[in-house]
Amino acid sequence: xxxxxxxxxxxxxxxxxxxxxxxxxxxxxxxxxxxxxxxxxxxxxxxxxxxxxxxxxxxxxxxxxxxxxxxxxxxxxxxxxxxxxxxxxxxxxxxxxxxxxxxxxxxxxxxxxxxxxxxxxxxxxxxxxxxxxxxxxxxxxxxxxxxxxxx
Amino acid sequence: xxxxxxxxxxxxxxxxxxxxxxxxxxxxxxxxxxxxxxxxxxxxxxxxxxxxxxxxxxxxxxxxxxxxxxxxxxxxxxxxxxxxxxxxxxxxxxxxxxxxxxxxxxxxxxxxxxxxxxxxxxxxxxxxxxxxxxxxxxxxxxxxxxxxxxxxxxxxxxxxxxxxxxxxxxxxxxxxxxxxxxxxxxxxxxxxxxxxxxxxxxxxxxxxxxxxxxxxxxxxxxxxxxxxxxxxxxxxxxxxxxxxxxxxxxxxxxxxxxxxxxxxxxxxxxxxxxxxxxxxxxxxxxxxxxxxxxxxxxxxxxxxxxxxxxxxxxxxxxxxxxxxxxxxxxxxxxxxxxxxxxxxxxxxxxxxxxxxxxxxxxxxxxxxxxxxxxxxxxxxxxxxxxxxxxxxxxxxxxxxxxxxxxxxx
Numbered sequence: 001x002x003x004x005x006x007x008x009x010x011x012x013x014x015x016x017x018x019x020x021x022x023x024x025x026x027x028x029x030x031x032x033x034x035x036x037x038x039x040x041x042x043x044x045x046x047x048x049x050x051x052x053x054x055x056x057x058x059x060x061x062x063x064x065x066x067x068x069x070x071x072x073x074x075x076x077x078x079x080x081x082x083x084x085x086x087x088x089x090x091x092x093x094x095x096x097x098x099x100x101x102x103x104x105x106x107x108x109x110x111x112x113x114x115x116x117x118x119x120x121x122x123x124x125x126x127x128x129x130x131x132x133x134x135x136x137x138x139x140x141x142x143x144x145x146x147x148x149x150x151x
Numbered sequence: 152x153x154x155x156x157x158x159x160x161x162x163x164x165x166x167x168x169x170x171x172x173x174x175x176x177x178x179x180x181x182x183x184x185x186x187x188x189x190x191x192x193x194x195x196x197x198x199x200x201x202x203x204x205x206x207x208x209x210x211x212x213x214x215x216x217x218x219x220x221x222x223x224x225x226x227x228x229x230x231x232x233x234x235x236x237x238x239x240x241x242x243x244x245x246x247x248x249x250x251x252x253x254x255x256x257x258x259x260x261x262x263x264x265x266x267x268x269x270x271x272x273x274x275x276x277x278x279x280x281x282x283x284x285x286x287x288x289x290x291x292x293x294x295x296x297x298x299x300x301x302x303x304x305x306x307x308x309x310x311x312x313x314x315x316x317x318x319x320x321x322x323x324x325x326x327x328x329x330x331x332x333x334x335x336x337x338x339x340x341x342x343x344x345x346x347x348x349x350x351x352x353x354x355x356x357x358x359x360x361x362x363x364x365x366x367x368x369x370x371x372x373x374x375x376x377x378x379x380x381x382x383x384x385x386x387x388x389x390x391x392x393x394x395x396x397x398x399x400x401x402x403x404x405x406x407x408x409x410x411x412x413x414x415x416x417x418x419x420x421x422x423x424x425x426x427x428x429x430x431x432x433x434x435x436x437x438x439x440x441x442x443x444x445x446x447x448x449x450x451x452x453x454x455x456x457x458x459x460x461x462x463x464x465x466x467x468x469x470x471x472x473x474x475x476x477x478x479x480x481x482x483x484x485x486x487x488x489x490x491x492x493x494x495x496x497x498x499x500x501x502x503x504x505x506x507x508x509x510x511x512x513x514x515x516x517x518x519x520x521x522x523x524x525x526x527x528x529x530x531x532x533x534x535x536x537x538x539x540x541x542x543x544x545x546x547x548x549x550x551x552x553x554x555x556x557x558x559x560x
Contacts, residue, residue, distance in 0.1 A: 002503070002504060002507040002558075005503065006500075006503075006504075006558055011558075011559070036515060037498075037499060037514070037515040037516070037530055038515060038516040038520065038523065038529045038530050039499070039529070039530075040529070060529045061497060061499070061529070062497035062498075062499035062500050063496075063497060063499075063500045063559075064499070064500075066497075120503070123499070123503070126499065
């Protein structure tokens with residue numbers, strides 16, 4: 001059962017994070033904290049026109065929150081804002097699905113490895129921490145949630 | 152009488168259950184303790200046979216409930232060596248007890264700019280935030296003791312920190328994260344020398360050590376029921392009778408009054424003055440039963456058992472590669488609460504894998520974030536013990552930590 005939580009993909013991203021470290025220039029930054037455990041992440045969004053040219057981040061926390069940031073970087077970097085928010089929505093739905101949502105690997109890539117996390121309610125917040133920070137940073141970069149996503 | 156752990160464990164129904172297919176190994180008693188059948192039965196019997204509101208009914212049920220509620224107060228007073236039952240104020244928990252004292256101190260001590268309140272870096276958030284709020288309200292200044300590398304209060308600054316401007320000192324007796332038991336005798340003497348008052352947060356000590364407020368020499372203590380075999384929702388403030396008598400009320404409402412007119416109210420003497428509204432009656436009775444249970448075992452024996460378990464745990468953890476224990480390295484001057492780090496693995500992950508093996512520990516900042524910051528970590532893993540803890544359970548913890556290291560190797 002615990003193997004579903006600690007999948008190799010998650011442990012790999014934790015031990016060898018992609019795109020970690022804060023970089024400049026950037027258009028929006030957000031710092032999110034999980035007050036119950038003290039995990040934190042700072043995430044920056046850099047834009048080139050309507051494309052997300054860089055997502056840089058730094059953080060302190062458990063394997064789930066830190067691997068999630070690495071997967072987010074890999075999935076959303078270089079995408080258009082609209083595409084990024086579609087992936088964002090799919091990841092949030094997976095996490096909030098109590099283990100009942102079947103993830104689409106086409107959309108979520110390595111993010112599918114987090115399907116097991118949804119069965120551990122205490123850990124869902126860990127997985128979502130960087131994604132919530134991304135949403136705020138994107139809004140601050142002026143590329144808030146697009147209308148077709150919020151609808 | 153020898154301390155018979157197997158017989159004690161038989162009183163705790165929850166210890167029979169399994170978690171994730173493994174026998175429960177409950178190592179989170181500093182968070183909340185488990186409850187013996189005797190406490191659960193006392194609460195059930197009260198609800199089934201004697202339920203009525205307290206201090207206001209002439210009928211039989213009300214009289215029985217009042218008598219049981221006040222009996223509980225008397226037992227708890229005797230348990231901490233109070234001079235009288237009237238020195239025990241029932242609260243919701245330690246947090247409320249500390250807030251009560253902090254809140255009324257503004258008026259009671261006429262606090263203003265230039266006055267100082269002293270706490271320490273070792274405090275639980277419940278003994279930090281109420282004093283920060285008090286200082287914001289009154290303009291008083293908050294100061295604090297630091298913590299040494301081996302997890303003890305740094306008393307080298309004592310005479311500077313506690314001075315003629317100091318009006319109140321509030322310190323933890325036993326740290327909920329480092330396990331340190333603070334010998335506060337020098338601090339108490341200095342506090343009284345400068346004419347200030349001192350509260351001791353005994354949330355972690357009253358459940359585990361023989362406590363006498365007379366021997367401690369302090370002015371107030373706060374403790375909570377659910378960490379000492381009692382239910383949640385009930386705690387206590389002990390205060391010296393003459394201080395409680397001089398303090399203004401905290402919350403207003405029923406039970407705490409003498410006479411109410413539309414223009415003004417006069418207040419009841421303590422402890423009623425500080426118990427506005429219907430109190431947690433069943434919970435108080437449950438805490439009384441918990442105190443009976445602990446008293447029958449003798450707190451000296453409880454403490455001795457925990458010292459043995461703690462020494463065993465410290466040695467076991469010290470022998471594990473990659474494990475670093477925070478706080479005092481020996482059982483001397485510390486209680487059965489041991490926080491540690493597993494190199495390269497976040498406490499959340501440690502706790503999750505231990506839970507998979509039925510081992511329940513707490514992870515995170517333990518409501519003592521400044522302590523984590525002091526030791527340069529964001530979070531810690533904490534195993535905490537009680538009268539029902541066995542060396543087998545410490546061995547299960549050690550096996551669990553080996554498994555953690557395997558998963559994250």
